[in-house]
Amino acid sequence: MFGFDPAKRLGHVQAPVRVVLWDGRDFALSDSPSATLRVKHPGAALALRRPSLLSLAEAYIEGDIDFEGDIGAAIRTAEALSRSTGDGLFGRSGPRAALHTRRGDRQAIAHHYDVSNEFYALWLDSRMVYSCAYFHSESDTLAQAQVQKLDHICHKLRLEPGDRFLDVGCGWGALVMHAARAYGVNATGITLSENQYRLANERIRAAGLQDQCRVLLEDYRDHHGTYDRVASVGMFEHVGLKNLPTYFQCVRRLLREGGAFLNHGITTSDTGNRSLGLGAGEFIDRHIFPRGELPHLHLVVKEMSDADFEVHDVETLRPHYAKTLSHWSANFEARLAEASAASSERIARTWRLYLAGCAHAFEQRWISIHQVLATKETQPGRSEMPLTRDWMYR
Numbered sequence: 001m002f003g004f005d006p007a008k009r010l011g012h013v014q015a016p017v018r019v020v021l022w023d024g025r026d027f028a029l030s031d032s033p034s035a036t037l038r039v040k041h042p043g044a045a046l047a048l049r050r051p052s053l054l055s056l057a058e059a060y061i062e063g064d065i066d067f068e069g070d071i072g073a074a075i076r077t078a079e080a081l082s083r084s085t086g087d088g089l090f091g092r093s094g095p096r097a098a099l100h101t102r103r104g105d106r107q108a109i110a111h112h113y114d115v116s117n118e119f120y121a122l123w124l125d126s127r128m129v130y131s132c133a134y135f136h137s138e139s140d141t142l143a144q145a146q147v148q149k150l151d152h153i154c155h156k157l158r159l160e161p162g163d164r165f166l167d168v169g170c171g172w173g174a175l176v177m178h179a180a181r182a183y184g185v186n187a188t189g190i191t192l193s194e195n196q197y198r199l200a201n202e203r204i205r206a207a208g209l210q211d212q213c214r215v216l217l218e219d220y221r222d223h224h225g226t227y228d229r230v231a232s233v234g235m236f237e238h239v240g241l242k243n244l245p246t247y248f249q250c251v252r253r254l255l256r257e258g259g260a261f262l263n264h265g266i267t268t269s270d271t272g273n274r275s276l277g278l279g280a281g282e283f284i285d286r287h288i289f290p291r292g293e294l295p296h297l298h299l300v301v302k303e304m305s306d307a308d309f310e311v312h313d314v315e316t317l318r319p320h321y322a323k324t325l326s327h328w329s330a331n332f333e334a335r336l337a338e339a340s341a342a343s344s345e346r347i348a349r350t351w352r353l354y355l356a357g358c359a360h361a362f363e364q365r366w367i368s369i370h371q372v373l374a375t376k377e378t379q380p381g382r383s384e385m386p387l388t389r390d391w392m393y394r
């Protein structure tokens with residue numbers, strides 16, 4: 001059928017799985033497979049004709065193929081199959097650089113974040129921090145590592161009681177609440193997600209922090225105010241390459257002279273800023289983060305410098321995000337049935353691939369993550385930054 005025999009196609013691929021076809025044919029792609037990939041009907045074999053991370057993911061999401069066993073093995077298999085086509089890790093064309101309107105961005109955010117709060121609570125830590133954690137040791141729990149990340153950001157920004165602090169893209173409010181409670185700042189967060197906005201404000205009220213802390217439903221382009229310190233954590237991936245100048249100028253406008261800004265976000269390892277190839281970029285764009293785009297670190301530093309920030313410090317957190325995602329993926333695997341009930345089977349299948357796939361992408365160094373610390377200087381001479389970085393690690 002279809003003039004294509006999957007057994008022949010797969011014959012040359014090395015991967016940690018056993019493939020079982022609809023007609024009972026069964027073959028292992030390595031000596032000790034740790035997962036089973038089931039191709040459920042002849043039509044499903046089409047996903048294997050010219051396999052990519054997108055075609056395989058969509059066949060799994062639609063239930064045309066299935067697997068049993070270790071999700072990591074399934075992801076490694078999907079990569080091996082996609083690479084067997086000879087395609088490269090990054091697309092041939094340049095960066096996508098989509099237009100990012102306020103309306104389009106709001107819809108994209110709703111697609112991802114408004115699945116349901118119960119769904120995210122199943123696999124995030126109890127504060128619902130949805131960004132890379134900071135592990136001091138291999139055995140730290142996810143919850144510990146998330147608080148350590150919040151503190152790492154607050155230390156880098158040298159938060160002081162009474163500081164006016166803004167968190168751009170504040171999620172469910174963990175950082176604004178922590179900064180208000182532990183550092184005594186007056187904290188404002190903005191998000192585009194209605195679900196996050198509602199739950200964050202409920203949590204602020206329940207903690208009695210409403211005089212010190214607020215979360216607004218607002219686009220970063222529409223926010224006004226003057227702040228001593230600004231953080232943006234896991235948000236600028238949504239901004240788009242074309243909009244990076246606007247984004248950094250908006251943040252600069254919100255800072256007082258001498259104020260500090262920490263931008264924490266995912267970067268690509270491709271210096272040409274191209275989207276991921278092998279179908280990975282298309283999978284993320286179509287099913288996970290519509291219109292998300294990743295710059296290389298050099299572009300982040302360039303755009304921040306063009307917006308007249310003085311960049312002081314860059315830290316790579318890539319191993320921390322691989323570990324964070326492994327925790328999220330393990331939590332998700334353990335609560336798959338509940339995740340399906342809190343969303344739909346289709347969404348649960350999609351997120352399952354996304355979490356394990358992103359852990360793999362960070363592990364493999366396809367993507368990375370950087371914290372970039374900068375200040376707004378308008379005069380020549382010394383900034384408010386200490387001479388050494390000792391303060392960061394006290």
Ligand SMILES: C[S@@+](CC[C@H](N)C(=O)[O-])C[C@H]1O[C@@H](n2cnc3c(N)ncnc32)[C@H](O)[C@@H]1O
Pocket residue numbers: 105109113128129130131168169170171172174190191192193196218219220221232233234235238239
């Ligand atoms: C990955 S979440 C990170 C949340 C939070 N910073 C954390 O670490 O848990 C990205 C956040 O960016 C927000 N966001 C994305 N685009 C935005 C925009 N144009 N204006 C304001 N917030 C935005 C989303 O609503 C979401 O809260």
